[in-house]
Amino acid sequence: MRPLGAAVGDARLVGVGQAAHGSHDFLALQHRVLRYLVEEKGFRSFVLEAPWSAGLRLDDHLLTGRGDPARIMSEEFQDAYLFMRTREVLDLIRWMRAYNVAHPGDPLRFAGNDSSHVGPELYDRVLDHVRHAHPDLLPTVTRLYRGLRPTLPAGEHMAASLEEPLAVRQEKAARTGRVLELLRARSFAGLTATRGDHLRAVRNAEVVHQVARQNAFDYDDPAEERRALAYRDTVMAENTLWWLRHTGARTVLAAHDGHVYLEGFDPDYPVIQGGLLRRALGDSYRAVGLAFGHGSFNATGTGVAAPRPEDVKVFRSGPAAAGSVELVLDRVGHRNWYLDLRTAPPAVRSWLDHARPKREIGTHWPRDPDRVNLLRSADVLVYLREIRPSRPLLPG
Template identity: 25%
Template sequence: MTDRLFSDRRDAGRVLAGPFTQTADEEVRRLLRAAASARAWAPPARTDLAVLRSELVPVRDGVPSDEVPFQIVGDARFVLIGEASHGTHEFYAARARMTRRLIEEKGFVAVAVEADWPDAYQVNRYVRGRGDDASAEEALRGFARFPTWMWRNADVLDFLGWLRERNERLDERARAGFYGLDLYSLHRSADEVVAYLEKVDPGAAARARDRYSCFDHSDGDDGQAYGFAAAFGAGESCERRVIDQLVDLQRNALRYQRAQGLLGEDEFFHAERNAAVVAAAERYYRTMFGGRVSSWNLRDRHMADTLFALSEHLGWQRSEPARIVVWAHNSHLGDSRATEMGARGELNLGRLVREHNRGDCRLIGFTTFAGTVTAADDWGRPAERKNVRPALPGSVEELFHEAGHKEFLVGLTRSAGAADLLRGARLERAIGVVYRPGTERQSHYFQTRLSDQFDAVVHIDETRALESLERTARWERGEVPETYPVAV
């Protein structure tokens, strides 16, 4: 049972698409359902398609060739670029190309991703010329836990090679970094805190090791076993200890940083963020067994806190506001207030960034109609190259498919026609690291008002599976067609 609960928390499709529950927002959900049902039985109207076609911007390889993206971004400090799945090549490649331009031409100084802080920080050291790794592939070896293909893939490898080469031409303060926002690395983050303190304060390292030892009494290394035991009173709660450790580290910040100069500022920040991860992960693993809304909200609040802390740290170092690109799933970056998940009480990173930086952020999503995707049958299972079913009637993806263009961008802030059209409730697909075509409507679709969810959306009609750095025979073989053996 716990494995299923854990997979549900981690798979974006499952998180978004569970059945409605009875809450005070039932009327909102009823209206969303009614609107979506009304659209589901009929193809898109000719007038709708005409409006859409008149305002779409042609795209090649996922990126418009003109200045439209820059017009959308403007002077925003936070640009959040999503993905409709965790396993689609075109989303990763187009996002990387957009980010290159933002770094080179708009002065963005960091890429913050839906990944664990210590794993991403190993990459950060590499791209900034500080680490011991000899190549981008070595730097990515920190991503050793499922789902490894999210970051250990050909598109990320290519981007990191470019970023390292670009950084080598610049001085230290002008180099762009790579950072993680997520909270699953409970044990590795605890080890990173102890390792840092052993270098600057051995006595404090001993105290940290003792505090974190309370996690040693639960089996496993992902925090799930600890969370299960603590949530149901079968084991010790480490809450007080991890908070004490975070406070103790912060109390000694100046003393630790002064000993190492500029590098010390970064290394202390790395240690502090790891201590914050341990505290957030401890809460998350206890909360996940009490309800998916509370655990989802805790996770996205942590990602927002990390993003804002990173912005403050980089801005202070550069004596000017830091501009950051964020890479994560659409479900985290589109404003949840415009979606079914928001109607049932879930918030997300996109909403929190909009609320705290109104007018200073842009949310950009991706969609696809069909193709292939790298995903697993269940949490922890091997990656497969799966066929993505054509999008359901009444969905955003079906409307975009009927527009008749293979790739395009739709701006949703300045164009009244398309924005009004896409403000009505429609289905939207979300594929996480798990893809279950057999239950696709329930597992991978949710209702949304796209114009309120994003500032712009890029649609790529047919996409292909992301290529992991560890391509297996199972992935190479691909998925058996649904018509087998009839089609043989």
Template identity: 30%
Template sequence: MHRYGDEVAAIARPLRDPGDLDVLLDRAAGARVVLIGEASHGTHEFYAWRAALTRRLIEERGFAFVAVEGDWPDCARVDATLRGGPAPRSALAEYDRWPTWMWANEETVDFADWLRGHNLRTGAGVGFHGLDVYSLWESLREILVWLREHRPDLVPVALRAYHCFEPYGEDPQAYAYATRFVPHSCADEVVRMLIGLRGQELAVTQNAEVVAGAEHYYRAMMEGGARSWNVRDRHMDATLGRLVDHYGPAARGVVWAHNTHVGDGRATDQSRHGEVTLGELTRERFGAGDVVLVGFGSHRGTVVAGRAWGAPMEVLEVPAARPGSVEDVLHAAAPPSALFVFPRLGSRPDLLVDEVPHRAIGVVYRPERDRWANYVPSALGDRYDAFLWIDETTALRPLHPLHVDTREPETFPSGV
């Protein structure tokens, strides 16, 4: 038995069905935002339990929107289906940026179908929105379409930004490399567009914010280090803040993203590498008492991922966790499925205080490297407020196995 074994047994709660989440719902009772993670972007159980928790937060605690680690235009199409029109499956099947399986999967369809039914039945209008920064060209096109219908007088300022990017053929790497070697960027045109569009409705202003964030992100990538990661997480945090403002002063939201974004980076080696995380920024924005950070983990199983950036998706084996890791400890001492809600104050078990390796699988995954890669040293009790444990997990169910556009550069540091 691991030295943490007795304390794990003391704080673990068996997790059999959504009713076992009561204690976590109580913890979230006064929260403005609940961030729910995942230890990979391709695991059925992470998606299914995250959806189960989110359904209860919406139904029983009145949460007003779900914001995900996805692109704003893609998620806007899904959001539109939640209020009528075509079913969500058609909108999710349109996701064509690698890794498509991250949102184009049956698990997300199941949740979106439920949310559509909830909205139509109750008139609640719960939204589904993207937080991420990648959709530079898609967002520019959405801006132009909206302006031509609603504000034709502002079309010229958006066209100047669009034409600035045209020579790069919608290839973000080409633009990024060009800004490194030539003293020119589209930043000025983007800023002028952003200023001109502020004050319009959220659909267009957020697309303008995405263009500004993406332009900054691609330039930052060329500098190496943590800067591009930080541009991305700060953009997600700012978008979350705008969504809370949009839904109203009492609005409450749920966030879905990878553990490496959801967790507080100050409790990991991410902080030592100079990275900030969405969880850390959200605690700073709203106050730690108004935020609940929920992590996930598993010992072994299968996962959908690619062996390289842009590679075809595969169902890959996840080997038994590294000895001495969080996952190894919980495999030895916790129930096969368990919930941990960490104490806010007072003494805490050593497992929540000590820095212990904690596995993180990105969209790029090579199982043969698992023992020496893929682990983030973490003080679990400071990184999260709660943790869902599933000992053996299975791959999620993608909507389509197509090998599509791979021009997006790999996200720093590991596709999460």
């Protein structure tokens, strides 16, 4: 890890990607990088491509020991987030908790930054704050939130929300937006709430609105769907930056390559989180991209819109495509290796500075390779010769 630590330098935020969501090896590498940066470089925070409400519950577990992390993951990581409900992620959380027990005065923190779901407890947190700090607003906020708090399991709620008529989804977003406006207009009440309490409540109300706003796009309109994808990555960047400022801690961000990269490779994603983070933080954000030669991974078949555990299967990649990134990278003599793209020799940088086919596997397979310009997308590249499937966390 030492050469990677040198590449990280004094960066405050390091994004570590995945070239396949359902890979044991990419999740294990994210854990290994976090552990090294915590123990050797003073990092103290981890942000995952997961719901904000899941992050709050897991962060509370890390700080207090309350709750069962496996149960929290089972309740929160549903639908597209199934690929985070794994033994690898649970091992990471258990290591973080053990670290906090051993270092109670210098704890590790955990956050989710995504906008596809918000659990019922986030509504409860906003209402509890209003009840104690701004009781005059309670009737109004209660009315605006009425019927919005999820009552179904996360996956069912996510699917049902998008099946509602567009006008209903837009009306819900208008209500969550109004709550956010009301809280932003208030200052913290000195005797009943601290400034930190107020800022956290406003952030929670904002995340509730982010999810409602994410659901309020017209996904039957291709142009509107592109705007929805841009909104999602914008929100992920905003939530990550808020967490970075709130904790003041050097942080590891774990997400798919497509959310970590500095430049997008998918024309349907006109805005990506990594590019926004670089714009906001400059060289204080480092992007670590991942690639692999061959192997197996978990995914769903194409066309599965709301995956359930039984939809997830093990797939094996085929040979590297002609002219692909992987075809050349696999010729390097080392089995697993990394390269600081910023200091690579000129000939290597020249080869990297072209868009070429590269496997970027999200939740489904098969799919055509994307075209990625590695030099413009990442600061560091990690290559694994072979990958294995992640280990799903089974119920019970």
